[in-house]
Amino acid sequence: MDNLDIRVADDSDLPYLLEKDPHIAPDMLRRKVAAGEVLIASASGQRVGYLRWGWFWDNVPFMNLLRLDAEWRRKGIGMRLVARWEADMRALGADFVLTSTWASEEAQHFYRALGYQDIGGFVFPREPLG
Secondary structure, X not given: OOOXXXXXOOHHHHHHHHHHOOOOOHHHHHHHXXXXXXXXXXXXXXXXXXXXXXXXXXXXXXXXXXXXXXXXXXXXXXXXXXXXXXXXXXXXXXOOOEEOOOOOOOHHHHHHHOXXXXXXXXXXXXXOOO
């Protein structure tokens, strides 16, 4: 996709992010945008997805959420968002990054295809084990 732009989110992206991201408190999302911990993907000027990250153990980059609007999935945008984030993390001196998914998510296959490896897991109450 040639018309794709990936950039660090800014305050102008907050309405889109607040609408699309119910997994984080609005004040925390504003802080993450201010800290540069959200990437936005746009196609022809339209926001189509984002990647939100933070720090695990205060020094390991951790991808909290990768989300694309439904009609923009399976077009390579997620792979490009992850590649941009990984490049940014290498530039910060990171030797490795982490992410996680739910046990039943198809997203596990996406990350494995990008070279991510399973390193352990958590079982949350009321989550199926398999």
